[in-house]
Amino acid sequence: MKKYLKLWYMYSIYTSQVGLQSRFGAGLFLIGKFLRFGIFLFFFYVLSAKVDEIAGYTFWQMIFIFSTFNLVDIASQLLLREVYRFRGYVVTGSLDYFLIRPISPIFRFLFGGADILDFPMFITSAILVIISLFHVENVSVLGIIAYFSLVSNALLIALAFHIFVLAMGILTTEVDNTLWLYRDLLQMGRIPTDLYTQPIRALITFAMPVGIMITFPAKALFGTLSPFLILLSFGVGFGFLIMSYLFWQFSLRRYSSASS
Amino acid sequence: MKKYFWVAKNTWEETLTYRFNFLMWRIRTVVLLLSVYFLWHSVIPEGSRLFGYTQNMMLTYILLTSITNAFVISTRTHEIGDEINSGDLSNFLIKPINYFLYWFWKDIGDKAMNIVFSIAELTILFFILRPPVFIQTDFTFLSLFCISIFLAIVLYFFVNILLGMIGFWSPEVWAPRFIFSIILGFFAGNYFPLDILPNTVFKIFEALPFSYLIYFPIKIYLGQIGLPEILNGFLLMVLWIGIFFIFVQVVWRKGLKAYTAQGR
Numbered sequence: 001m002k003k004y005l006k007l008w009y010m011y012s013i014y015t016s017q018v019g020l021q022s023r024f025g026a027g028l029f030l031i032g033k034f035l036r037f038g039i040f041l042f043f044f045y046v047l048s049a050k051v052d053e054i055a056g057y058t059f060w061q062m063i064f065i066f067s068t069f070n071l072v073d074i075a076s077q078l079l080l081r082e083v084y085r086f087r088g089y090v091v092t093g094s095l096d097y098f099l100i101r102p103i104s105p106i107f108r109f110l111f112g113g114a115d116i117l118d119f120p121m122f123i124t125s126a127i128l129v130i131i132s133l134f135h136v137e138n139v140s141v142l143g144i145i146a147y148f149s150l151v152s153n154a155l156l157i158a159l160a161f162h163i164f165v166l167a168m169g170i171l172t173t174e175v176d177n178t179l180w181l182y183r184d185l186l187q188m189g190r191i192p193t194d195l196y197t198q199p200i201r202a203l204i205t206f207a208m209p210v211g212i213m214i215t216f217p218a219k220a221l222f223g224t225l226s227p228f229l230i231l232l233s234f235g236v237g238f239g240f241l242i243m244s245y246l247f248w249q250f251s252l253r254r255y256s257s258a259s260s
Numbered sequence: 261m262k263k264y265f266w267v268a269k270n271t272w273e274e275t276l277t278y279r280f281n282f283l284m285w286r287i288r289t290v291v292l293l294l295s296v297y298f299l300w301h302s303v304i305p306e307g308s309r310l311f312g313y314t315q316n317m318m319l320t321y322i323l324l325t326s327i328t329n330a331f332v333i334s335t336r337t338h339e340i341g342d343e344i345n346s347g348d349l350s351n352f353l354i355k356p357i358n359y360f361l362y363w364f365w366k367d368i369g370d371k372a373m374n375i376v377f378s379i380a381e382l383t384i385l386f387f388i389l390r391p392p393v394f395i396q397t398d399f400t401f402l403s404l405f406c407i408s409i410f411l412a413i414v415l416y417f418f419v420n421i422l423l424g425m426i427g428f429w430s431p432e433v434w435a436p437r438f439i440f441s442i443i444l445g446f447f448a449g450n451y452f453p454l455d456i457l458p459n460t461v462f463k464i465f466e467a468l469p470f471s472y473l474i475y476f477p478i479k480i481y482l483g484q485i486g487l488p489e490i491l492n493g494f495l496l497m498v499l500w501i502g503i504f505f506i507f508v509q510v511v512w513r514k515g516l517k518a519y520t521a522q523g524r
Contacts, residue, residue, distance in 0.1 A: 022432055029438060035443070046458070051303055191298070195298045195299060197301075197389070199388075200298075
Protein backbone atom coordinates (compact mmCIF):
# COMPACT_ATOMS: atom_id res chain seq x y z
CA MET A 1 0.00 0.00 0.00
CA LYS A 2 2.80 2.38 1.00
CA LYS A 3 4.61 1.63 -2.25
CA TYR A 4 1.53 2.52 -4.28
CA LEU A 5 0.94 5.74 -2.36
CA LYS A 6 4.53 6.77 -3.03
CA LEU A 7 4.15 5.83 -6.68
CA TRP A 8 0.92 7.84 -6.96
CA TYR A 9 2.65 10.83 -5.39
CA MET A 10 5.54 10.61 -7.84
CA TYR A 11 3.27 10.16 -10.89
CA SER A 12 1.21 13.13 -9.76
CA ILE A 13 4.29 15.33 -9.35
CA TYR A 14 5.58 14.42 -12.82
CA THR A 15 2.28 14.95 -14.61
CA SER A 16 1.75 18.23 -12.75
CA GLN A 17 5.12 19.44 -13.98
CA VAL A 18 4.11 18.55 -17.53
CA GLY A 19 0.69 20.17 -17.07
CA LEU A 20 2.22 23.40 -15.81
CA GLN A 21 4.84 23.56 -18.53
CA SER A 22 2.67 26.03 -20.43
CA ARG A 23 1.46 28.32 -17.67
CA PHE A 24 -0.52 30.41 -20.16
CA GLY A 25 -2.54 27.42 -21.36
CA ALA A 26 -2.96 26.02 -17.83
CA GLY A 27 -4.16 29.43 -16.61
CA LEU A 28 -6.71 29.71 -19.42
CA PHE A 29 -8.06 26.20 -18.77
CA LEU A 30 -8.41 27.03 -15.09
CA ILE A 31 -10.22 30.29 -15.86
CA GLY A 32 -12.53 28.37 -18.23
CA LYS A 33 -13.42 25.81 -15.56
CA PHE A 34 -14.22 28.52 -13.01
CA LEU A 35 -16.17 30.47 -15.61
CA ARG A 36 -18.37 27.46 -16.41
CA PHE A 37 -18.95 26.85 -12.72
CA GLY A 38 -19.81 30.50 -12.08
CA ILE A 39 -22.13 30.73 -15.08
CA PHE A 40 -24.30 27.87 -13.83
CA LEU A 41 -24.46 29.35 -10.34
CA PHE A 42 -25.50 32.65 -11.86
CA PHE A 43 -28.17 30.85 -13.91
CA PHE A 44 -29.60 29.24 -10.75
CA TYR A 45 -29.50 32.63 -9.05
CA VAL A 46 -31.51 34.19 -11.90
CA LEU A 47 -34.05 31.36 -11.64
CA SER A 48 -34.32 31.72 -7.88
CA ALA A 49 -35.42 35.35 -8.29
CA LYS A 50 -38.67 34.15 -9.89
CA VAL A 51 -39.10 30.55 -8.74
CA ASP A 52 -39.25 29.34 -5.11
CA GLU A 53 -39.10 25.64 -5.93
CA ILE A 54 -38.30 23.49 -8.95
CA ALA A 55 -40.18 20.18 -8.85
CA GLY A 56 -40.24 20.33 -5.05
CA TYR A 57 -36.56 21.28 -4.67
CA THR A 58 -35.64 24.60 -3.05
CA PHE A 59 -32.97 26.88 -4.51
CA TRP A 60 -30.35 25.71 -1.99
CA GLN A 61 -31.24 22.06 -2.55
CA MET A 62 -30.66 22.63 -6.29
CA ILE A 63 -27.32 24.27 -5.51
CA PHE A 64 -26.45 21.35 -3.23
CA ILE A 65 -27.15 18.85 -6.00
CA PHE A 66 -25.18 20.95 -8.49
CA SER A 67 -22.18 21.15 -6.15
CA THR A 68 -22.41 17.39 -5.45
CA PHE A 69 -22.30 16.79 -9.19
CA ASN A 70 -19.19 18.97 -9.45
CA LEU A 71 -17.55 17.25 -6.49
CA VAL A 72 -17.98 13.76 -7.97
CA ASP A 73 -17.16 14.82 -11.54
CA ILE A 74 -14.04 16.80 -10.61
CA ALA A 75 -12.80 14.20 -8.11
CA SER A 76 -12.87 11.49 -10.78
CA GLN A 77 -11.15 13.77 -13.30
CA LEU A 78 -8.54 14.82 -10.76
CA LEU A 79 -7.64 11.26 -9.80
CA LEU A 80 -8.32 9.28 -12.98
CA ARG A 81 -6.98 11.60 -15.69
CA GLU A 82 -4.51 8.98 -16.90
CA VAL A 83 -7.38 7.05 -18.51
CA TYR A 84 -7.64 9.88 -21.09
CA ARG A 85 -4.11 8.97 -22.27
CA PHE A 86 -4.74 5.23 -22.41
CA ARG A 87 -5.60 4.97 -26.10
CA GLY A 88 -2.13 6.22 -27.00
CA TYR A 89 -0.55 3.37 -25.03
CA VAL A 90 -2.66 0.77 -26.84
CA VAL A 91 -2.20 2.00 -30.41
CA THR A 92 1.54 2.59 -30.03
CA GLY A 93 2.17 -0.67 -28.19
CA SER A 94 3.54 1.13 -25.11
CA LEU A 95 1.07 -0.90 -23.09
CA ASP A 96 3.50 -3.86 -23.17
CA TYR A 97 6.07 -1.72 -21.40
CA PHE A 98 3.67 -1.16 -18.47
CA LEU A 99 2.48 -4.77 -18.34
CA ILE A 100 5.96 -6.14 -17.58
CA ARG A 101 6.61 -3.79 -14.67
CA PRO A 102 6.36 -5.04 -11.09
CA ILE A 103 3.29 -2.90 -10.36
CA SER A 104 -0.40 -3.43 -10.99
CA PRO A 105 -1.10 -2.22 -14.57
CA ILE A 106 -4.63 -1.20 -13.67
CA PHE A 107 -3.26 1.06 -10.94
CA ARG A 108 -0.86 2.62 -13.43
CA PHE A 109 -3.57 3.29 -16.05
CA LEU A 110 -6.10 4.63 -13.56
CA PHE A 111 -3.96 6.69 -11.20
CA GLY A 112 -0.81 7.31 -13.23
CA GLY A 113 -1.44 11.02 -13.85
CA ALA A 114 -3.51 13.14 -11.48
CA ASP A 115 -4.54 16.45 -13.00
CA ILE A 116 -3.42 19.28 -10.76
CA LEU A 117 -5.52 21.76 -12.76
CA ASP A 118 -8.65 20.18 -11.30
CA PHE A 119 -7.53 20.66 -7.72
CA PRO A 120 -8.68 24.32 -7.31
CA MET A 121 -12.09 23.37 -8.74
CA PHE A 122 -12.30 20.39 -6.39
CA ILE A 123 -11.72 22.62 -3.37
CA THR A 124 -14.26 25.17 -4.67
CA SER A 125 -16.88 22.43 -5.15
CA ALA A 126 -16.23 21.06 -1.66
CA ILE A 127 -16.64 24.56 -0.19
CA LEU A 128 -19.91 25.02 -2.07
CA VAL A 129 -21.15 21.66 -0.77
CA ILE A 130 -20.48 22.84 2.79
CA ILE A 131 -22.05 26.29 2.23
CA SER A 132 -25.20 24.87 0.65
CA LEU A 133 -25.38 22.18 3.35
CA PHE A 134 -25.83 24.91 5.95
CA HIS A 135 -28.71 26.40 3.94
CA VAL A 136 -30.59 23.13 3.51
CA GLU A 137 -33.24 22.64 6.19
CA ASN A 138 -33.85 19.56 8.38
CA VAL A 139 -30.46 17.92 7.95
CA SER A 140 -29.69 15.12 10.42
CA VAL A 141 -26.35 13.56 11.39
CA LEU A 142 -27.60 10.30 9.91
CA GLY A 143 -28.37 12.12 6.67
CA ILE A 144 -24.83 13.53 6.54
CA ILE A 145 -23.34 10.07 7.11
CA ALA A 146 -25.58 8.59 4.42
CA TYR A 147 -24.60 11.45 2.06
CA PHE A 148 -20.86 10.91 2.41
CA SER A 149 -21.26 7.13 2.17
CA LEU A 150 -23.23 7.51 -1.06
CA VAL A 151 -20.75 10.04 -2.47
CA SER A 152 -18.01 7.45 -1.80
CA ASN A 153 -20.22 4.93 -3.57
CA ALA A 154 -20.53 7.38 -6.50
CA LEU A 155 -16.73 7.58 -6.72
CA LEU A 156 -16.66 3.78 -6.73
CA ILE A 157 -19.07 3.75 -9.70
CA ALA A 158 -16.93 6.38 -11.45
CA LEU A 159 -13.88 4.18 -10.85
CA ALA A 160 -15.77 1.15 -12.21
CA PHE A 161 -16.75 3.07 -15.31
CA HIS A 162 -13.14 4.14 -15.94
CA ILE A 163 -12.02 0.49 -15.60
CA PHE A 164 -14.71 -0.43 -18.12
CA VAL A 165 -13.34 2.24 -20.49
CA LEU A 166 -9.81 0.81 -20.13
CA ALA A 167 -11.10 -2.67 -20.98
CA MET A 168 -13.00 -1.30 -23.98
CA GLY A 169 -9.84 0.52 -25.01
CA ILE A 170 -7.89 -2.74 -25.19
CA LEU A 171 -10.58 -4.53 -27.18
CA THR A 172 -11.54 -1.72 -29.58
CA THR A 173 -8.93 1.08 -29.13
CA GLU A 174 -11.94 3.34 -28.52
CA VAL A 175 -11.47 5.44 -25.38
CA ASP A 176 -12.15 9.12 -25.97
CA ASN A 177 -15.74 8.93 -27.18
CA THR A 178 -16.79 6.52 -24.42
CA LEU A 179 -15.23 8.77 -21.80
CA TRP A 180 -16.86 11.90 -23.15
CA LEU A 181 -20.21 10.17 -23.35
CA TYR A 182 -19.84 9.20 -19.69
CA ARG A 183 -18.96 12.81 -18.81
CA ASP A 184 -21.97 14.16 -20.70
CA LEU A 185 -24.33 11.63 -19.18
CA LEU A 186 -23.00 12.54 -15.77
CA GLN A 187 -23.73 16.18 -16.59
CA MET A 188 -27.41 15.25 -16.70
CA GLY A 189 -26.99 14.93 -12.93
CA ARG A 190 -26.47 18.67 -12.59
CA ILE A 191 -30.21 18.76 -11.96
CA PRO A 192 -32.20 16.17 -9.93
CA THR A 193 -33.02 13.08 -12.00
CA ASP A 194 -36.65 13.44 -10.82
CA LEU A 195 -36.97 16.29 -13.33
CA TYR A 196 -36.59 13.91 -16.26
CA THR A 197 -39.60 12.00 -17.53
CA GLN A 198 -39.65 8.27 -18.30
CA PRO A 199 -37.99 6.42 -20.00
CA ILE A 200 -35.04 8.82 -19.68
CA ARG A 201 -35.31 8.90 -15.88
CA ALA A 202 -35.04 5.11 -15.61
CA LEU A 203 -32.12 5.11 -18.05
CA ILE A 204 -30.09 7.65 -16.10
CA THR A 205 -30.95 6.17 -12.73
CA PHE A 206 -30.06 2.53 -13.29
CA ALA A 207 -28.54 1.88 -16.76
CA MET A 208 -26.04 4.73 -16.45
CA PRO A 209 -26.52 5.37 -12.74
CA VAL A 210 -26.30 9.19 -12.74
CA GLY A 211 -29.21 9.27 -10.32
CA ILE A 212 -27.48 6.91 -7.91
CA MET A 213 -24.24 8.89 -8.20
CA ILE A 214 -25.59 12.42 -7.77
CA THR A 215 -29.28 12.70 -6.86
CA PHE A 216 -29.41 9.80 -4.39
CA PRO A 217 -26.65 11.12 -2.06
CA ALA A 218 -28.36 14.52 -1.99
CA LYS A 219 -31.78 12.96 -1.36
CA ALA A 220 -30.31 10.87 1.46
CA LEU A 221 -29.15 14.11 3.07
CA PHE A 222 -32.57 15.73 2.58
CA GLY A 223 -34.09 12.65 4.23
CA THR A 224 -36.18 11.74 1.19
CA LEU A 225 -34.41 8.53 0.16
CA SER A 226 -35.70 5.21 1.46
CA PRO A 227 -33.28 2.79 3.24
CA PHE A 228 -34.00 0.26 0.49
CA LEU A 229 -32.70 2.65 -2.20
CA ILE A 230 -29.62 3.42 -0.09
CA LEU A 231 -28.84 -0.31 0.11
CA LEU A 232 -29.62 -0.74 -3.57
CA SER A 233 -27.14 2.07 -4.39
CA PHE A 234 -24.33 0.23 -2.62
CA GLY A 235 -25.33 -2.97 -4.38
CA VAL A 236 -25.17 -1.23 -7.77
CA GLY A 237 -21.82 0.33 -6.85
CA PHE A 238 -20.15 -2.93 -5.88
CA GLY A 239 -21.83 -4.78 -8.74
CA PHE A 240 -20.46 -2.25 -11.25
CA LEU A 241 -16.98 -2.47 -9.77
CA ILE A 242 -16.84 -6.27 -9.80
CA MET A 243 -18.24 -6.50 -13.32
CA SER A 244 -15.87 -3.91 -14.73
CA TYR A 245 -12.88 -5.58 -13.06
CA LEU A 246 -13.87 -8.95 -14.54
CA PHE A 247 -14.26 -7.24 -17.92
CA TRP A 248 -10.78 -5.73 -17.52
CA GLN A 249 -9.26 -9.17 -16.87
CA PHE A 250 -11.18 -10.58 -19.84
CA SER A 251 -9.88 -7.83 -22.16
CA LEU A 252 -6.32 -8.17 -20.88
CA ARG A 253 -6.32 -11.87 -21.82
CA ARG A 254 -7.31 -10.82 -25.36
CA TYR A 255 -4.65 -8.13 -25.73
CA SER A 256 -2.62 -9.11 -28.78
CA SER A 257 0.20 -6.55 -28.47
CA ALA A 258 -0.30 -5.97 -32.19
CA SER A 259 1.15 -2.45 -32.29
CA SER A 260 4.44 -3.11 -30.55
CA MET B 261 -16.35 27.74 -57.62
CA LYS B 262 -16.59 24.06 -58.44
CA LYS B 263 -13.41 23.30 -56.51
CA TYR B 264 -14.97 24.74 -53.34
CA PHE B 265 -18.02 22.57 -53.81
CA TRP B 266 -15.66 19.58 -53.78
CA VAL B 267 -14.14 20.82 -50.53
CA ALA B 268 -17.64 20.72 -48.95
CA LYS B 269 -18.34 17.30 -50.45
CA ASN B 270 -15.01 15.94 -49.21
CA THR B 271 -15.74 17.23 -45.71
CA TRP B 272 -19.11 15.45 -45.81
CA GLU B 273 -17.40 12.20 -46.84
CA GLU B 274 -14.63 12.66 -44.30
CA THR B 275 -17.29 12.85 -41.57
CA LEU B 276 -18.87 9.66 -42.91
CA THR B 277 -15.49 7.93 -42.78
CA TYR B 278 -15.24 8.61 -39.05
CA ARG B 279 -18.95 8.00 -38.57
CA PHE B 280 -18.66 6.50 -35.08
CA ASN B 281 -16.89 9.62 -33.80
CA PHE B 282 -19.55 11.80 -35.36
CA LEU B 283 -22.38 9.67 -34.01
CA MET B 284 -20.95 9.89 -30.50
CA TRP B 285 -20.61 13.66 -30.88
CA ARG B 286 -24.29 13.90 -31.84
CA ILE B 287 -25.36 11.68 -28.94
CA ARG B 288 -23.45 13.98 -26.61
CA THR B 289 -25.22 16.99 -28.12
CA VAL B 290 -28.61 15.37 -27.50
CA VAL B 291 -27.70 14.50 -23.91
CA LEU B 292 -26.84 18.13 -23.16
CA LEU B 293 -29.98 19.34 -24.92
CA LEU B 294 -32.12 16.98 -22.84
CA SER B 295 -30.84 18.26 -19.50
CA VAL B 296 -31.65 21.88 -20.46
CA TYR B 297 -35.01 20.81 -21.90
CA PHE B 298 -36.12 18.97 -18.76
CA LEU B 299 -34.94 21.74 -16.48
CA TRP B 300 -37.16 24.24 -18.26
CA HIS B 301 -39.95 21.69 -18.50
CA SER B 302 -40.00 21.62 -14.70
CA VAL B 303 -39.36 25.33 -14.15
CA ILE B 304 -42.35 26.41 -16.27
CA PRO B 305 -45.27 24.05 -15.67
CA GLU B 306 -47.95 23.71 -18.33
CA GLY B 307 -50.35 26.66 -18.43
CA SER B 308 -48.07 29.04 -16.51
CA ARG B 309 -45.82 31.85 -17.66
CA LEU B 310 -42.36 32.80 -16.41
CA PHE B 311 -39.96 35.53 -17.57
CA GLY B 312 -42.60 36.28 -20.24
CA TYR B 313 -42.44 32.73 -21.66
CA THR B 314 -45.11 30.06 -21.72
CA GLN B 315 -43.95 26.45 -21.52
CA ASN B 316 -44.36 25.81 -25.24
CA MET B 317 -42.45 29.00 -26.17
CA MET B 318 -39.57 28.13 -23.85
CA LEU B 319 -39.35 24.50 -24.96
CA THR B 320 -39.50 25.57 -28.61
CA TYR B 321 -36.62 27.94 -27.88
CA ILE B 322 -34.56 25.14 -26.27
CA LEU B 323 -35.26 22.63 -29.05
CA LEU B 324 -34.51 25.23 -31.71
CA THR B 325 -31.07 25.81 -30.20
CA SER B 326 -30.20 22.35 -31.56
CA ILE B 327 -30.96 23.17 -35.17
CA THR B 328 -29.56 26.72 -34.86
CA ASN B 329 -26.35 25.27 -33.45
CA ALA B 330 -26.15 22.90 -36.40
CA PHE B 331 -26.52 25.80 -38.84
CA VAL B 332 -24.40 28.40 -37.09
CA ILE B 333 -22.04 26.90 -34.50
CA SER B 334 -20.91 23.67 -36.19
CA THR B 335 -17.52 24.34 -37.73
CA ARG B 336 -14.20 22.83 -38.71
CA THR B 337 -12.23 26.07 -38.29
CA HIS B 338 -10.88 24.84 -34.94
CA GLU B 339 -8.34 22.92 -37.04
CA ILE B 340 -6.78 26.17 -38.35
CA GLY B 341 -4.62 26.74 -35.27
CA ASP B 342 -3.10 23.26 -35.49
CA GLU B 343 -2.60 23.68 -39.22
CA ILE B 344 -0.56 26.83 -38.63
CA ASN B 345 1.42 25.27 -35.79
CA SER B 346 2.25 22.13 -37.75
CA GLY B 347 3.34 24.16 -40.77
CA ASP B 348 0.66 22.57 -42.98
CA LEU B 349 -0.57 26.04 -43.84
CA SER B 350 2.30 26.24 -46.36
CA ASN B 351 0.47 23.70 -48.54
CA PHE B 352 -2.37 26.17 -48.99
CA LEU B 353 -0.21 29.24 -49.52
CA ILE B 354 1.27 27.79 -52.70
CA LYS B 355 -2.03 26.52 -54.11
CA PRO B 356 -4.44 28.52 -56.31
CA ILE B 357 -7.05 28.52 -53.59
CA ASN B 358 -8.52 31.17 -51.33
CA TYR B 359 -7.76 30.01 -47.80
CA PHE B 360 -10.84 31.63 -46.27
CA LEU B 361 -13.20 30.33 -48.95
CA TYR B 362 -11.67 26.89 -48.49
CA TRP B 363 -12.59 26.92 -44.78
CA PHE B 364 -15.99 28.46 -45.44
CA TRP B 365 -16.88 25.58 -47.75
CA LYS B 366 -15.38 23.05 -45.40
CA ASP B 367 -17.72 24.49 -42.79
CA ILE B 368 -20.66 24.11 -45.18
CA GLY B 369 -19.90 20.38 -45.56
CA ASP B 370 -19.70 20.02 -41.80
CA LYS B 371 -22.87 22.03 -41.20
CA ALA B 372 -24.81 19.98 -43.77
CA MET B 373 -24.04 16.76 -41.88
CA ASN B 374 -24.91 18.34 -38.52
CA ILE B 375 -28.18 19.73 -39.89
CA VAL B 376 -29.26 16.31 -41.19
CA PHE B 377 -28.54 14.72 -37.81
CA SER B 378 -30.13 17.55 -35.87
CA ILE B 379 -33.37 17.21 -37.85
CA ALA B 380 -33.36 13.44 -37.32
CA GLU B 381 -32.71 13.86 -33.57
CA LEU B 382 -35.46 16.43 -33.15
CA THR B 383 -37.88 14.17 -35.01
CA ILE B 384 -37.07 11.26 -32.68
CA LEU B 385 -37.31 13.51 -29.60
CA PHE B 386 -40.63 14.84 -30.86
CA PHE B 387 -42.07 11.33 -30.97
CA ILE B 388 -40.65 10.34 -27.57
CA LEU B 389 -41.31 13.51 -25.59
CA ARG B 390 -44.33 14.93 -27.45
CA PRO B 391 -43.23 18.47 -26.52
CA PRO B 392 -45.72 21.33 -26.74
CA VAL B 393 -43.95 23.31 -29.47
CA PHE B 394 -44.79 26.55 -31.23
CA ILE B 395 -44.91 26.34 -35.03
CA GLN B 396 -44.35 29.66 -36.76
CA THR B 397 -46.64 30.02 -39.76
CA ASP B 398 -45.99 33.67 -40.65
CA PHE B 399 -43.90 33.69 -43.84
CA THR B 400 -42.32 37.08 -42.97
CA PHE B 401 -40.89 35.80 -39.69
CA LEU B 402 -39.72 32.58 -41.32
CA SER B 403 -37.93 34.52 -44.08
CA LEU B 404 -36.34 36.90 -41.58
CA PHE B 405 -35.30 33.88 -39.48
CA CYS B 406 -33.50 32.44 -42.53
CA ILE B 407 -31.74 35.76 -43.22
CA SER B 408 -30.62 36.00 -39.57
CA ILE B 409 -29.26 32.44 -39.74
CA PHE B 410 -27.24 33.29 -42.86
CA LEU B 411 -25.79 36.45 -41.27
CA ALA B 412 -25.02 34.50 -38.07
CA ILE B 413 -23.12 31.86 -40.10
CA VAL B 414 -20.95 34.55 -41.72
CA LEU B 415 -20.38 36.37 -38.44
CA TYR B 416 -19.42 33.20 -36.57
CA PHE B 417 -17.12 32.16 -39.40
CA PHE B 418 -15.02 35.32 -39.09
CA VAL B 419 -14.91 35.06 -35.28
CA ASN B 420 -13.63 31.50 -35.63
CA ILE B 421 -11.05 32.37 -38.25
CA LEU B 422 -9.73 35.02 -35.90
CA LEU B 423 -9.48 32.49 -33.06
CA GLY B 424 -7.67 30.04 -35.32
CA MET B 425 -5.08 32.68 -36.21
CA ILE B 426 -3.88 32.71 -32.59
CA GLY B 427 -1.74 29.83 -33.91
CA PHE B 428 0.52 32.36 -35.67
CA TRP B 429 1.78 33.59 -32.33
CA SER B 430 1.11 30.81 -29.84
CA PRO B 431 1.07 27.01 -29.80
CA GLU B 432 -1.73 27.28 -27.21
CA VAL B 433 -4.72 27.17 -29.53
CA TRP B 434 -7.02 24.89 -27.53
CA ALA B 435 -7.15 26.76 -24.25
CA PRO B 436 -8.54 29.98 -25.82
CA ARG B 437 -11.08 27.86 -27.70
CA PHE B 438 -12.12 26.15 -24.46
CA ILE B 439 -12.84 29.51 -22.84
CA PHE B 440 -14.53 30.77 -25.99
CA SER B 441 -16.89 27.77 -26.13
CA ILE B 442 -17.94 28.36 -22.51
CA ILE B 443 -18.52 32.07 -23.10
CA LEU B 444 -20.36 31.33 -26.34
CA GLY B 445 -22.76 28.85 -24.74
CA PHE B 446 -23.81 31.41 -22.18
CA PHE B 447 -23.61 34.71 -24.07
CA ALA B 448 -25.26 33.35 -27.22
CA GLY B 449 -28.27 32.01 -25.32
CA ASN B 450 -27.71 28.28 -25.66
CA TYR B 451 -29.16 27.39 -22.25
CA PHE B 452 -31.87 30.02 -21.92
CA PRO B 453 -33.19 33.09 -23.76
CA LEU B 454 -31.04 36.05 -22.80
CA ASP B 455 -34.02 38.31 -22.03
CA ILE B 456 -34.69 36.41 -18.79
CA LEU B 457 -31.58 38.06 -17.37
CA PRO B 458 -31.76 41.32 -15.39
CA ASN B 459 -32.28 44.21 -17.81
CA THR B 460 -28.82 45.78 -17.33
CA VAL B 461 -27.06 42.45 -17.97
CA PHE B 462 -29.29 41.79 -20.97
CA LYS B 463 -28.45 45.18 -22.52
CA ILE B 464 -24.73 44.40 -22.25
CA PHE B 465 -25.26 40.96 -23.83
CA GLU B 466 -27.36 42.49 -26.60
CA ALA B 467 -24.53 44.81 -27.59
CA LEU B 468 -22.10 41.90 -28.01
CA PRO B 469 -21.93 39.84 -31.23
CA PHE B 470 -22.66 36.51 -29.48
CA SER B 471 -26.37 37.17 -28.91
CA TYR B 472 -26.89 37.34 -32.70
CA LEU B 473 -25.71 33.77 -33.19
CA ILE B 474 -28.44 31.83 -31.34
CA TYR B 475 -30.74 34.08 -29.31
CA PHE B 476 -31.62 36.63 -31.99
CA PRO B 477 -32.55 34.17 -34.81
CA ILE B 478 -34.74 32.08 -32.47
CA LYS B 479 -36.49 35.16 -31.11
CA ILE B 480 -37.33 36.08 -34.71
CA TYR B 481 -38.73 32.59 -35.30
CA LEU B 482 -40.87 32.89 -32.16
CA GLY B 483 -42.18 36.23 -33.46
CA GLN B 484 -41.25 37.95 -30.22
CA ILE B 485 -39.34 40.82 -31.81
CA GLY B 486 -40.92 43.61 -33.84
CA LEU B 487 -39.84 44.46 -37.38
CA PRO B 488 -37.91 47.68 -36.43
CA GLU B 489 -35.92 45.71 -33.81
CA ILE B 490 -35.22 42.96 -36.33
CA LEU B 491 -33.91 45.45 -38.89
CA ASN B 492 -31.85 47.12 -36.19
CA GLY B 493 -30.46 43.69 -35.28
CA PHE B 494 -29.58 42.96 -38.92
CA LEU B 495 -27.80 46.29 -39.14
CA LEU B 496 -25.74 45.46 -36.06
CA MET B 497 -24.93 42.01 -37.44
CA VAL B 498 -23.69 43.52 -40.72
CA LEU B 499 -21.65 46.00 -38.69
CA TRP B 500 -20.09 43.20 -36.61
CA ILE B 501 -19.38 41.20 -39.77
CA GLY B 502 -17.64 44.26 -41.27
CA ILE B 503 -15.56 44.80 -38.13
CA PHE B 504 -14.52 41.15 -37.91
CA PHE B 505 -13.83 40.98 -41.67
CA ILE B 506 -11.41 43.93 -41.47
CA PHE B 507 -9.86 42.54 -38.29
CA VAL B 508 -9.35 39.13 -39.94
CA GLN B 509 -7.63 40.73 -42.96
CA VAL B 510 -5.26 42.76 -40.76
CA VAL B 511 -4.43 39.82 -38.47
CA TRP B 512 -3.95 37.48 -41.47
CA ARG B 513 -1.39 39.84 -43.05
CA LYS B 514 0.45 40.29 -39.76
CA GLY B 515 0.22 36.56 -39.06
CA LEU B 516 1.75 35.62 -42.40
CA LYS B 517 4.70 37.88 -41.61
CA ALA B 518 5.16 36.05 -38.30
CA TYR B 519 4.63 32.60 -39.88
CA THR B 520 7.80 30.51 -40.04
CA ALA B 521 6.39 27.21 -41.40
CA GLN B 522 7.83 25.60 -38.28
CA GLY B 523 7.24 21.85 -38.23
CA ARG B 524 7.57 21.31 -42.00
